[in-house]
Amino acid sequence: MVSKPSRRRLVATGLALVAGTAALTALPAFIDPYSLRIVTGVLMWAGLACAWNIVGGYAGYISFGHSAFFGIGAYVTGILMQSGVGMPFLATLPLGILVAVGVAAAIGGPTMRLRGAYFAIATWAFAEMLMQLATVLDITGGTGGLSLPAYLNEFFFYYTMLVVALAVYLGAWYLLERTRFGYRLKALRDHEPAAEAVGIHTTRVKVQAFALSAGITSLFGSIYAYWVTFIDPRSVMGPEITDQMVVMVLLGGLGTVWGPALGATVLWVTNRYIWSEFGDTAIYLPILGLIIALIVLFLPNGLISLLPGGRRGHGVLTRLLRKL
Amino acid sequence: MPASRDARPQPRSPLVVEGAVKHFGGVTAVDGVGLEVASREVVGVIGPNGSGKSTLFNLIAGMLALDEGRVWLDGREVTGLPAWRIARAGLARTFQIPSLFDNISVRDNLLAAAVEGDWKGAPGRAGEVLEMLEIGHVADNLASELSGGQQKLLEFGRVCMRDPSVILLDEATAGVHPKIRRIMLEAIRRVREAGATFLVIEHDMEMVRETCDRIVVMDAGRVVVEGSFDEIADNREVRRAYLGRRE
Amino acid sequence: MDVLLQALLNGILIGGILICLTVGFQLTFGVLHVIDFAVGGWVMLGGYAAYWASRLLGLDPFISVFFIFVVFAGIGCALGPLIYHVRTSRYARPDLMALAFTFGLFIMMRGGALWLWSFDSRSVDSVLSGASLSVGPVTIPLLRLSAFGMALLLGLGLFVLLYRTRFGMAVRAVAQNRDHAGLMGVDVKRVSAYVYGIYTGITASAGVLLATIYSVNPEVGVRYTLFAFFVAVLAGLGSVGGVLVAGLILGLVESLVGTYVGTRYSLLVVFATLYLVLLISPKGILRRGI
Numbered sequence: 001m002v003s004k005p006s007r008r009r010l011v012a013t014g015l016a017l018v019a020g021t022a023a024l025t026a027l028p029a030f031i032d033p034y035s036l037r038i039v040t041g042v043l044m045w046a047g048l049a050c051a052w053n054i055v056g057g058y059a060g061y062i063s064f065g066h067s068a069f070f071g072i073g074a075y076v077t078g079i080l081m082q083s084g085v086g087m088p089f090l091a092t093l094p095l096g097i098l099v100a101v102g103v104a105a106a107i108g109g110p111t112m113r114l115r116g117a118y119f120a121i122a123t124w125a126f127a128e129m130l131m132q133l134a135t136v137l138d139i140t141g142g143t144g145g146l147s148l149p150a151y152l153n154e155f156f157f158y159y160t161m162l163v164v165a166l167a168v169y170l171g172a173w174y175l176l177e178r179t180r181f182g183y184r185l186k187a188l189r190d191h192e193p194a195a196e197a198v199g200i201h202t203t204r205v206k207v208q209a210f211a212l213s214a215g216i217t218s219l220f221g222s223i224y225a226y227w228v229t230f231i232d233p234r235s236v237m238g239p240e241i242t243d244q245m246v247v248m249v250l251l252g253g254l255g256t257v258w259g260p261a262l263g264a265t266v267l268w269v270t271n272r273y274i275w276s277e278f279g280d281t282a283i284y285l286p287i288l289g290l291i292i293a294l295i296v297l298f299l300p301n302g303l304i305s306l307l308p309g310g311r312r313g314h315g316v317l318t319r320l321l322r323k324l
Numbered sequence: 325m326p327a328s329r330d331a332r333p334q335p336r337s338p339l340v341v342e343g344a345v346k347h348f349g350g351v352t353a354v355d356g357v358g359l360e361v362a363s364r365e366v367v368g369v370i371g372p373n374g375s376g377k378s379t380l381f382n383l384i385a386g387m388l389a390l391d392e393g394r395v396w397l398d399g400r401e402v403t404g405l406p407a408w409r410i411a412r413a414g415l416a417r418t419f420q421i422p423s424l425f426d427n428i429s430v431r432d433n434l435l436a437a438a439v440e441g442d443w444k445g446a447p448g449r450a451g452e453v454l455e456m457l458e459i460g461h462v463a464d465n466l467a468s469e470l471s472g473g474q475q476k477l478l479e480f481g482r483v484c485m486r487d488p489s490v491i492l493l494d495e496a497t498a499g500v501h502p503k504i505r506r507i508m509l510e511a512i513r514r515v516r517e518a519g520a521t522f523l524v525i526e527h528d529m530e531m532v533r534e535t536c537d538r539i540v541v542m543d544a545g546r547v548v549v550e551g552s553f554d555e556i557a558d559n560r561e562v563r564r565a566y567l568g569r570r571e
Numbered sequence: 572m573d574v575l576l577q578a579l580l581n582g583i584l585i586g587g588i589l590i591c592l593t594v595g596f597q598l599t600f601g602v603l604h605v606i607d608f609a610v611g612g613w614v615m616l617g618g619y620a621a622y623w624a625s626r627l628l629g630l631d632p633f634i635s636v637f638f639i640f641v642v643f644a645g646i647g648c649a650l651g652p653l654i655y656h657v658r659t660s661r662y663a664r665p666d667l668m669a670l671a672f673t674f675g676l677f678i679m680m681r682g683g684a685l686w687l688w689s690f691d692s693r694s695v696d697s698v699l700s701g702a703s704l705s706v707g708p709v710t711i712p713l714l715r716l717s718a719f720g721m722a723l724l725l726g727l728g729l730f731v732l733l734y735r736t737r738f739g740m741a742v743r744a745v746a747q748n749r750d751h752a753g754l755m756g757v758d759v760k761r762v763s764a765y766v767y768g769i770y771t772g773i774t775a776s777a778g779v780l781l782a783t784i785y786s787v788n789p790e791v792g793v794r795y796t797l798f799a800f801f802v803a804v805l806a807g808l809g810s811v812g813g814v815l816v817a818g819l820i821l822g823l824v825e826s827l828v829g830t831y832v833g834t835r836y837s838l839l840v841v842f843a844t845l846y847l848v849l850l851i852s853p854k855g856i857l858r859r860g861i
Binding site: 113114121122135287291 | 606653656660662664666667668669671672674675676677678679680681682683685689793797800808836849850
């Protein structure tokens with residue numbers, strides 16, 4: 001059974017969320033467009049990292065193939081918005097989610113029978129396969145890529161990302177920390193046979209988590225495609241997408257609700273800083289790799305474990321607030 | 325380490341355990357066990373299930389870390405050393421369930437045991453051991469293909485390959501065919517004559533009577549009595565702790 | 572018919588190098604229980620090492636390969652204890668942490684190469700480049716033949732080391748059971764470090780050979796990691812013997828798809844096959860231990 005949080009903590013969490021949302025809503029009025037773009041990026045990556053964490057952190061299945069779902073979302077939106085089809089942007093979002101969830105549900109069953117490294121290799125192979133497919137198909141424009149109708153309104157993308165990211169985090173927090181579903185996931189992460197022994201339908205739970213994660217990833221892919229107005233196989237299905245999700249979650253704290261947001265913020269701001277300082281992000285990649293290695297060696301529970309009282313990241317925000 | 329501890333003269337016996345303690349969570353599995361095994365002696369450890377015998381073996385072999393206490397092997401302190409260093413210092417052991425290198429041949433299992441010892445002489449030695457244990461006809465089979473009894477023999481064969489000074493045997497003859505039991509007892513006798521010292525966990529009272537010079541009875545992590553087989557058999561403590569529960 | 576013969580020949584020659592590429596990876600998995608994502612990174616770095624040895628020192632890759640083996644084996648021996656530490660740590664899931672660690676190494680290698688040497692492909696020339704033998708209807712490029720021979724030599728060396736020496740016996744004991752090898756007096760940590768060193772040395776050498784045949788750029792690592800996974804999964808993870816067959820299969824698949832379907836589909840086919848093999852028979856088709 002799920003324990004009820006104390007009223008004080010709920011109130012504190014609520015206040016924190018309201019204050020945070022208010023600050024984020026008002027933010028565009030105070031910063032320049034360049035910074036706004038960076039914050040938009042932070043929101044997107046925070047949402048993606050959260051999605052990856054559902055499978056990687058809570059179910060304990062390290063996926064190296066999430067770029068596939070990001071790409072699915074991007075391509076569904078990109079293809080449907082071509083002048084021949086001309087679907088409105090918002091109408092493409094549910095379709096993108098549907099395709100990603102469908103694919104995830106279809107491959108989830110057989111793929112998630114594989115454990116540990118086998119699962120990692122399988123998802124990686126699957127994502128690379130989809131990327132290769134995108135480069136040889138005509139409908140995706142091959143290596144030439146696809147251009148989307150430009151809608152150059154930074155505020156629109158900022159608020160879209162904000163709403164989606166907030167919804168994703170609230171949903172994830174509720175689902176993973178406050179419902180049976182979250183307990184089922186954690187049970188199978190910690191000991192799958194034991195989880196089965198207490199009657200958890202592990203295959204179903206795993207596939208549900210995988211599909212949920214895929215759907216969220218795809219949604220961000222769709223928004224991203226419209227935001228940047230040009231996509232090609234490398235930019236929306238390339239391994240860097242997955243690399244970043246993995247690193248952000250590891251950096252923030254694997255299997256915690258708010259860790260991915262923390263990791264995403266730190267990493268994406270670093271990325272943009274390097275971009276503005278050096279004019280390209282070539283050095284970003286080795287730094288990313290170095291961070292993973294160092295985190296594994298010295299900080300396996302992520303940055304969030306450094307925060308006061310944030311050992312496993314449960315209700316960290318509340319604890320932080322109480323300190324203030 | 326306090327100076328007073330080091331003032332104690334280094335023990336000379338092949339195996340000395342002093343005040344060994346091991347806790348698992350709230351349970352104290354081994355609670356202040358001390359024992360000393362003289363050269364070429366065979367000491368039997370008996371006691372009911374859960375009395376801490378296997379934990380004691382794991383502590384001596386370095387597979388578990390001692391919470392308290394010290395261990396000496398051939399006069400050299402091995403407390404806190406990793407298992408491989410203790411093995412190099414002259415300790416060998418077998419397990420209740422034989423633990424072999426399953427997917428390599430019987431002969432390779434023997435050779436693997438000599439990898440830190442006399443490697444040049446290992447093939448010849450392996451031939452002798454195979455013959456002594458009467459498993460020469462399966463030398464090229466995988467270890468996992470052997471019968472349970474043969475696996476126990478092979479595990480003891482690995483011990484023979486290494487020329488250890490102290491050997492810990494965990495139920496060497498439990499549940500094996502009488503013929504294999506005979507081969508095993510004969511092999512143990514020969515290794516002992518060659519100069520090895522034994523500490524054995526045993527439930528088979530016949531074997532205890534035949535082979536052990538002295539017996540240590542454990543219950544609830546402590547040594548309750550020690551003495552010869554006849555002394556032990558008459559002891560009330562032992563009946564209560566061990567025989568009483570069995571019958 | 573001639574086209575088929577030529578494709579088969581090319582497949583076998585490349586397959587030999589793929590065997591060399593995967594055999595160390597398998598050994599590492601067998602001994603350290605670590606899936607090294609960085610395997611393609613070692614191949615790529617080996618290729619760059621050959622390029623710079625040729626550029627700066629004028630060494631032919633078939634000569635520099637020996638030095639590169641030694642240098643990379645040294646790097647691997649230094650890195651091995653770290654990987655061993657992560658794999659045997661008290662983390663909740665040390666296997667996944669080790670996977671993440673090598674994943675980080677791989678990103679570091681790929682990113683480092685991109686940063687230092689940019690996207691450009693570099694080719695490594697040997698005196699053998701361009702020369703070829705004609706046997707009936709097929710042409711055998713001398714370069715590929717020599718690379719094949721060198722790969723077999725390295726692979727054979729590894730087999731001799733594993734099955735004919737004292738160190739090899741210790742390695743096989745550790746691969747069978749770490750704890751029990753320790754009870755035989757084997758220093759598992761040191762053996763593991765040496766194994767990682769042998770693996771990096773042999774894999775970088777395979778990289779030298781591949782760079783002379785094709786060329787090297789920072790992105791080739793991904794492709795070779797995939798190839799190593801493919802061969803390893805087909806052979807059964809940790810199986811050194813199975814690699815002999817699985818490497819040839821991949822070489823033939825790649826060559827035949829390249830000849831008859833088109834090279835741009837070859838990666839797609841390889842990835843799809845890998846995925847399917849994993850789903851159908853994750854324990855490998857040719858499973859047999861070290």
